[in-house]
Amino acid sequence: MHNHHFLIDNNLKELTEHSTTTWPIALYHSKIRDHMSGYIPLHWHDEFQFVFILEGEAEFHINEKILNIQQGDGVFINSGCLHMAKDANGTTCTYICLNVSPHFITANELFTTFVHPYMHASQTPFILFNRKDGWPNRIYQCIQIIQRLIEQTPAYYELELNIQLITIWKCLLQNRFQLTYDARKHDRNERMKHMLNWIHEHYHEKVLLQDIAREGQLSRSECCRYFNDILKKSPIHYVNEYRIQQSLILLQKTDLNITEIAYQVGFSSTSYFINIFKRVKNTTPLSYRKSKASFTSN
Incomplete structure (x- = not known):
């Protein structure tokens, strides 16, 4: 586990390079209170973000909504959405976070149909992952596989990594994504x-x-x-x-x-x-x- 501290430019866009490998993807564990401010300050980024709470509870502010996310649950944060997070209910929140460029999800031929419209679905700034629903477990399993691939870099791991990302995205589209624009x-x-x-x-x-x-x-x-x-x-x-x-x-x-x-x-x-x-x-x-x-x- 390491302390992930990110940089933000003047318009709140995160400047941290989300790249754990040579690909536009980053995965890390962190504690919310380890950030310099003691919480994750308001910011936004182009990447999709998948967060799962490993310990404690977190309060997320995403656009106009305030969410309390408990251990075992998580959230998907859409591209370009303002968000911040802090510890909740006196707990110390530890989380795992996957950031990935929308353009890395699928091939260019599929991007315009299966990814780009959802980036601008203003009615879906986030999707909650409730462990009781069952389907978010599949996303969490894929993230665990991605973590092992990044750490071990076996032969052809880049192909397997892409398979896991597509599986995550397909799971998201099949369950909760509303393709609406306001x-x-x-x-x-x-x-x-x-x-x-x-x-x-x-x-x-x-x-x-x-x-x-x-x-x-x-x-x-x-x-x-x-x-x-x-x-x-x-x-x-x-x-x-x-x-x-x-x-x-x-x-x-x-x-x-x-x-x-x-x-x-x-x-x-x-x-x-x-x-x-x-x-x-x-x-x-x-x-x-x-x-x-x-x-x-x-």
Whole structure:
């Protein structure tokens, strides 16, 4: 098991190269709390993602939905969907995750019929895997086989790997995938990405609600409704949480003092930064820095 920490660009697209082999596929085990933020921050990527919870429970936010996923269950996350995850109910969640490029699922001749339409099925941002249903077990078995193939790389393993991916995809299509498209939901998702992109480019500056709303071509009230519906928080609340997330990097990777960090991530005063940090992380910036330094030295 290893600590998987990914990079995200300004518009929340994950930059981590999802490639465990020479193919556009990655499979890894991780604990949610091992990520730098203590949770998996909001992001999106072009790859399809298959997640199974091995231990504990996780709370996933996918577009506008909040899901609690228990040990043994899992979820498929469609291409381009905003999502985040954190530990749930006081547990430490360990999961296995398979990311795969949609273009690697089938040959080009089959892609336009059996894959591409489903990438844009806005009515299916995710599919829950409930172990009681039976059919998700087949997907989990294929993922276990893929893991062994990647680790052992036997002769012709690339062909066998492709067989397992096609089996996973066929199983998904046969059971739960709704091939429907809602232009309003797609537009809503894209507006949200534009507003988040603007925040991530300007978080270190003075951020006003009307600036965020303008980027989404919305009124201020509509902007607040988008954030409350999708992220379950106000735009300014999100801005402050993102600033805290960026401060974690500076606290761990630099020798800047607390005041310098506060101003670098956009807070107007040190005291306000410390208050927001305590609210988000349940500790002070200085205590957080000391705890991470102690963990690293050990």
